[in-house]
Amino acid sequence: MPDSPPARRPRRWTARRSRALLRATGPTSLRFRSRVAILTGAIAVGIVAVLFAQASDEAGVIFERYARANRWLPLITTPLGFAALVWVTRRWAPLASGSGIPQVIAARERRDLGVSGLIAPATVAAKAVLTIAAVLCGASVGREGPTVQLAAAIMGVSHRVMHVALRPSVVIAGGAAGVAAAFNTPLAGVMFAIEELASAYEQRVTLLVLSLIVVAGMVAQSLAGDYLYFGAIGAHMPLASALVVAPVAGLAGGAAGGLFARMMLAVAQGTHRWLLVAKRRPIAFAFACGLVVAGLGIATGLTWGTGYAPARAMILGVDAPWWFGPAKFVAALATAVAGLPGGIFAPSLAVGAGVGNLLSLVFPSGPASAVVILGMVAYFAGVVRAPLTAVIILSETTGSRGLMLPMFAAAFLADWASTQVCREKLYHGLARTFG
Known part of the structure; x- marks a missing residue:
C-alpha cells in the first residue's frame, strides 16, 4: 500500500496576511468603497424619486386648479412659460433639455462629458426645477425621464464621494433604478436597463448593479407605500x-x-x-x-x-x-x-x-x-x-x-x-x- 501524501499544514495567520486582507476587503479597499457607493446611491435614488414625484404631482394639481379658475389665462401664460423655460434652459442648463434618458445614454458612451455635464449635479438640479416649472405651465411632460437623469447623477455623486470610478454599467443601473422608483415597477426597471439603456444586451449587468435597482425600489416603496400606478385593474381578454x-x-x-x-x-x-x-x-x-x-x-x-x-x-x-x-x-x-x-x-x-x-x-x-x-x-x-x-x-x-x-x-x-x-x-x- 503506497504511502499517503503528507497532510498540508495550515497556513499561518500572520500580521502581514491580515494587513493584505484588510487592504483587499477592508473599509479602505476599492471593493468596499464601491459597494458603499452603490448602496448609498440606491437609497438616495429611492428618496429623491419619491420627493420629485410628490413635487411634480403637486405642481400638476396647482395648475389644474389655476386652469379651472381662469379658463382663458393659460392661452397667455402657457406660451410665455414655454418661451421662458426654453430661454432659461438654453442659457444656463442646455444639457437639461428634453427627457433625460438620452443624456444618460450619451453619458454612458462619453464618460468625459457625462459626470462633468450630462449627469452633473448642477445639470440635474436645474432639470428637476425646470421640469416642475413646466408642469406648472400645463406642459404635457412626465417626470420619469428626468428621474432617470437624476438617478444617474446621484450615482455619480456617491461614487465621487467614495473616490470610486463610475462604471458605465452603474450609470445604466442608476437610470433604471429611477424608472423602478418612479413607477414602483422594479421588474420594468431591470428590463429597461437591459433593453433600452444598455442597447439590447450589449453590456453585462452584474448582480451588485441589479441590487441597486432593488434597493432603490424598496426605499421608494417604503416611503410612498405599496401601490399600483394605475390601480389594480386585473384586465383580461378571451x-x-x-x-x-x-x-x-x-x-x-x-x-x-x-x-x-x-x-x-x-x-x-x-x-x-x-x-x-x-x-x-x-x-x-x-x-x-x-x-x-x-x-x-x-x-x-x-x-x-x-x-x-x-x-x-x-x-x-x-x-x-x-x-x-x-x-x-x-x-x-x-x-x-x-x-x-x-x-x-x-x-x-x-x-x-x-x-x-x-x-x-x-x-x-x-x-x-x-x-x-x-x-x-x-x-x-x-x-x-x-x-x-x-x-x-x-x-x-x-x-x-x-x-x-x-x-x-x-x-x-x-x-x-x-x-x-x-x-x-x-x-x-x-x-x-x-x-
Whole structure:
C-alpha cells in the first residue's frame, strides 16, 4: 500500500496576511468603497424619486386648479412659460433639455462629458426645477425621464464621494433604478436597463448593479407605500378576441408611436428645411408650441399635463371622447419638440390609452379595459422601441398579468410597425444630439 501524501499544514495567520486582507476587503479597499457607493446611491435614488414625484404631482394639481379658475389665462401664460423655460434652459442648463434618458445614454458612451455635464449635479438640479416649472405651465411632460437623469447623477455623486470610478454599467443601473422608483415597477426597471439603456444586451449587468435597482425600489416603496400606478385593474381578454384585437392594436399603436418618434427626431436633428425655424428661433418656436398646447387644453380640458387621470379613467372603462388620443398626441408632440425639460413616458401612456379608446370603438364587444391597455402597450412600444419594457410596465402598473400574452403580441408587432415608420430608435437618436 503506497504511502499517503503528507497532510498540508495550515497556513499561518500572520500580521502581514491580515494587513493584505484588510487592504483587499477592508473599509479602505476599492471593493468596499464601491459597494458603499452603490448602496448609498440606491437609497438616495429611492428618496429623491419619491420627493420629485410628490413635487411634480403637486405642481400638476396647482395648475389644474389655476386652469379651472381662469379658463382663458393659460392661452397667455402657457406660451410665455414655454418661451421662458426654453430661454432659461438654453442659457444656463442646455444639457437639461428634453427627457433625460438620452443624456444618460450619451453619458454612458462619453464618460468625459457625462459626470462633468450630462449627469452633473448642477445639470440635474436645474432639470428637476425646470421640469416642475413646466408642469406648472400645463406642459404635457412626465417626470420619469428626468428621474432617470437624476438617478444617474446621484450615482455619480456617491461614487465621487467614495473616490470610486463610475462604471458605465452603474450609470445604466442608476437610470433604471429611477424608472423602478418612479413607477414602483422594479421588474420594468431591470428590463429597461437591459433593453433600452444598455442597447439590447450589449453590456453585462452584474448582480451588485441589479441590487441597486432593488434597493432603490424598496426605499421608494417604503416611503410612498405599496401601490399600483394605475390601480389594480386585473384586465383580461378571451383568446378568440385577443387573436384579433392584439394584432390590430400592435400595428396601429406601433405606427402611431413611430410617427411620434420620427417627427420628434426630425425637429431635434433639423433634417427638413422647413423645420430649421426651430433651430434659428427656438424661443419663438417654443412660444408657438405653447400656443398649441394651451389651445388644446382650453378646448378639451383633458390634454393638460401628463394625462394620468384621463388614462386611468379609460382603463377603468369610463367613456371618453374619441378625439382624446389625437389631441393628446399633438399636445405631447408640441411639448416635446419645444425643448422644455421633461419626460415623455407618462404622456405616451396617456396617448396610448387614447389609441386604445379608439380601438374600443372598433371592437365594442371586447373588454374595454383590456383593449385600452393593449393600445397603451402598443403605442408606448412604438415610441420607445422597448417592447419588453412596455409589457412589464403595463403589467406592473395595472396588475393585469392575465393579459400578458396579448400584450407581448401587441408589443412585438408594434416594435416592427414602428421601424417601418421610423428606423432610428428615439432615445438613441436624441442621445446623438448631445455628442
